[in-house]
Amino acid sequence: MKKAILMTLSLVVGTAQASTSFGGFEFHSSIPQGQVDQLVNDFTYLYKNPVTNPDSEFLQTADMAVGDGPNFHNWLLNRAHYIVGESFELSAANLIGKSFRFPRTPLPTIPSAPSQPEPTPTDPQSEKVVVMSNIGAALYIGGKQAQLAIGIKFDGQKVFVTSPRTGLFQVGKGLFLERFLLNKDPKAPANSIFRLGTLAHESRHSDSNSETTGFVHAYCPAGHPFEGYPACDSSSNGPYTIGAMSERHMLKNCTACSVEELKGLEAGVADSLGRVINPELTARSTSLAQLIKSNQTIISSYELMVSIITDKDLIEKYQGEIKKLKDQNASYQLQLDTLKVEVAKAPVVDSTPEGSFSPISLEDSMKLMMKSLR
Amino acid sequence: MKKKVIGTFLLAALLIGVRIYFQTSHPEAAVRGNHQIKSDIEKSEPTKTDSTVVSEKTIPAEDSLTSELAQAEKNLPTLEQAKTWSEEEIHGTPVAVMESGKEIGKLIDAAEKNPERREPTLKYFLKCAENKEVLPSVRAVCWKSLTQNIPGWKVFVPLAESEVPESVRILAGKL
Numbered sequence: 001m002k003k004a005i006l007m008t009l010s011l012v013v014g015t016a017q018a019s020t021s022f023g024g025f026e027f028h029s030s031i032p033q034g035q036v037d038q039l040v041n042d043f044t045y046l047y048k049n050p051v052t053n054p055d056s057e058f059l060q061t062a063d064m065a066v067g068d069g070p071n072f073h074n075w076l077l078n079r080a081h082y083i084v085g086e087s088f089e090l091s092a093a094n095l096i097g098k099s100f101r102f103p104r105t106p107l108p109t110i111p112s113a114p115s116q117p118e119p120t121p122t123d124p125q126s127e128k129v130v131v132m133s134n135i136g137a138a139l140y141i142g143g144k145q146a147q148l149a150i151g152i153k154f155d156g157q158k159v160f161v162t163s164p165r166t167g168l169f170q171v172g173k174g175l176f177l178e179r180f181l182l183n184k185d186p187k188a189p190a191n192s193i194f195r196l197g198t199l200a201h202e203s204r205h206s207d208s209n210s211e212t213t214g215f216v217h218a219y220c221p222a223g224h225p226f227e228g229y230p231a232c233d234s235s236s237n238g239p240y241t242i243g244a245m246s247e248r249h250m251l252k253n254c255t256a257c258s259v260e261e262l263k264g265l266e267a268g269v270a271d272s273l274g275r276v277i278n279p280e281l282t283a284r285s286t287s288l289a290q291l292i293k294s295n296q297t298i299i300s301s302y303e304l305m306v307s308i309i310t311d312k313d314l315i316e317k318y319q320g321e322i323k324k325l326k327d328q329n330a331s332y333q334l335q336l337d338t339l340k341v342e343v344a345k346a347p348v349v350d351s352t353p354e355g356s357f358s359p360i361s362l363e364d365s366m367k368l369m370m371k372s373l374r
Numbered sequence: 375m376k377k378k379v380i381g382t383f384l385l386a387a388l389l390i391g392v393r394i395y396f397q398t399s400h401p402e403a404a405v406r407g408n409h410q411i412k413s414d415i416e417k418s419e420p421t422k423t424d425s426t427v428v429s430e431k432t433i434p435a436e437d438s439l440t441s442e443l444a445q446a447e448k449n450l451p452t453l454e455q456a457k458t459w460s461e462e463e464i465h466g467t468p469v470a471v472m473e474s475g476k477e478i479g480k481l482i483d484a485a486e487k488n489p490e491r492r493e494p495t496l497k498y499f500l501k502c503a504e505n506k507e508v509l510p511s512v513r514a515v516c517w518k519s520l521t522q523n524i525p526g527w528k529v530f531v532p533l534a535e536s537e538v539p540e541s542v543r544i545l546a547g548k549l
Contacts, residue, residue: 131466179469182476198466225456225509231464248549259486260479263515266549267475268467270511273548290547294521298533301525317530324534 019155023047024077024360024368029155030085031171038176039083042192042199046250047073047369049189055249061237063351067249074365076196079167079203082159084152086130086172090139100149100162103354105210107145111219113228130172132198134205137164137214140355144213163355164206164214182261190261193250194268201243201272209354215239221277232275235349244272288336295325295332439491443498446477452507474512478502478519485527492527496520500531503538503546513538514545521546 017029022040047069054067064075088094139161143150151160152168161168175195182190205214212235220232233240248269251262302318302325309315451470459468481498485491502508502516517538524531 128462180472182472225453226464229461229464231461258479259483260476263479263482263519264472264476266518267471267478267511267515269549270514270545271467271471271509274511274514274545284544287544287547291543294547298521298524301528302530305528305530314530317532321530321532321534328534 017155019157021368022372023073024365025080026082026154028082028084028088030088031083032085032173035085035171035173035176038186038195039171041187042195043073043369044373045189045192046076046196047373049250049253051249051253053252055245055252058242058245058249061245062242070362070366070369072246073369074360074362076199076203077167077365077368078360079165079206080134080169080199081167082136082152082154083169083171084135084154086170088152088170090135090152094153096151096153096158096160097143097148098151098160100143100147100160100356102144102147102149103209105213105354107211108141108213108216109211110216111230113219113230129174129177130170131174132172132202133170134164134168134202134214135170136161136166136168137205139168140164140166141214163353163357165353165355165357165359167203167206169202182264183258188261189254189256190258190265193247193254193257193265196250197243197247197265197268200246201239204239204242204351207351207353208349209352212349213354215349215351218277220275224275224277226275232277234277236276237349237351238276240272240275244269247272288332292329292332292336295329299325299329439494443481443494446481446498447502447505449477450474450502450505450508450512453509454507456509471509471511475515478515482519482523485523489527492523493529493531496523496527496529496531499523500533500536500538503542504536510542510545513542514549517542518546518549 019029020027020036022036023043025039025043027036027039049069051068059065059067062075064071139150140163143161149160149162151158159166159168175198176186180191180194182188182194185191208215215233215235215238217230217239218232218234219228219230220226224232226232235241247265251257251265251269254262257265299322302322306315306318306322309318451468451474455470456464456468463469478499481491481495485495499516499520503513503520505513520531521533523529524533
């Protein structure tokens with residue numbers, strides 16, 4: 001009898017494909033093993049790499065007290081939890097629904113396109129691939145509108161999206177494309193930083209509430225390089241900022257990154273930060289202070305040169321430049337002083353998540369990671 | 375009802391940023407750029423072997439560097455080019471932007487090793503930062519690379535009257 005029960009059980013178990021997990025992240029069986037291996041490598045790097053120079057602005061923007069691996073891992077795990085592969089289809093066969101009482105808050109404002117950009121001609125032979133997507137946030141918004149909690153069948157589990165914080169993600173081969181590699185070795189730290197930055201960006205879509213649920217992207221305004229596309233953020237603590245700052249944070253602590261890798265990633269950081277179309281005055285104030293500091297470094301360097309060179313013409317050139325840079329700093333300082341008055345009025349988007357979800361404590365996420373690393 | 379849910383999902387997915395990518399939509403961006411630069415850098419390194427190669431080809435190292443920097447300038451992604459990129463390419467960091475950053479890194483690396491390259495490299499960074507046709511993100515990386523290396527390389531570059539807008543300088547300050 002016992003044998004018969006065991007056989008029946010093994011048959012039942014055998015029919016459902018098994019998901020795998022690492023550090024609390026659950027990988028659906030639709031993710032190819034090679035991609036799981038790379039993600040495991042990335043999470044291990046994030047968790048173990050020592051953080052000696054944290055990016056305070058990132059920590060403040062992400063509401064993170066400490067920027068070390070365990071805390072960053074916990075931050076991600078609370079926003080990205082269930083991960084499906086590119087082949088996973090959001091079809092009737094995989095979708096489920098149940099009644100759920102959604103918060104009585106307004107739905108996010110979905111901005112309309114200011115003007116339809118010219119469709120880009122696409123090579124008919126091109127292959128469309130997924131990089132990464134926070135499908136949970138989109139399912140939550142769709143479900144909230146229909147007042148129905150949408151869920152998916154996750155290798156035998158039923159995962160209902162009762163909050164964007166359910167953390168339902170999709171990854172595809174786009175994340176691992178050779179053309180995105182900063183180093184030929186896919187497992188090199190620079191490549192991990194790029195992928196983790198993408199994950200941090202998408203994870204931010206699990207945050208906020210009411211009209212700003214999911215930190216929905218804004219259309220880039222006229223004059224922006226990506227004008228007319230929903231590829232900008234109207235808040236200074238949205239996905240593009242978080243993605244960029246998280247990369248900057250990791251770069252500051254990457255001892256194995258080459259100058260080439262650093263500059264490649266830095267260009268990505270600049271690209272993302274350039275998409276914040278309504279930056280807070282605080283950020284501008286910080287930037288002005290940085291400009292003054294940067295000019296001051298040059299001034300000191302030129303003053304040192306003046307003290308050691310003998311060529312009169314060159315000395316004159318240096319002195320002229322020093323004067324101009326000092327004048328520039330005086331102008332920046334004036335702007336900074338003016339801005340300080342306005343900073344308090346800077347808009348801040350509340351990142352508190354909405355819906356029903358179970359937060360994972362730092363202690364629990366550390367236990368999960370330690371178990372996986374054993 | 376079902377259609378409404380699907381419609382909202384699709385709209386939300388678009389605006390939340392479903393990162394989908396056309397793998398082969400811009401193959402030229404992927405293959406562009408680095409190989410020629412790398413071979414030129416190798417040629418211009420002042421090693422014994424290289425000087426033999428240069429003399430055989432009768433190309434002075436200075437000319438080689440000039441043409442290398444001219445090539446690097448041609449590779450900088452422009453605002454016009456960005457208009458031809460697909461929405462999927464635009465949602466994430468465009469490959470051409472990352473490639474430009476990597477090229478800048480290679481130039482810094484080469485100038486660190488060979489002091490003769492420092493002044494032309496910094497002047498190239500200034501030119502890149504001033505170039506109104508280039509994407510602001512790349513201009514910002516050029517400006518940062520310029521101001522970051524002036525003190526260490528001890529090279530005079532006239533910055534005060536440069537035509538680099540404040541927005542680019544501010545973006546560079548955030549990197």
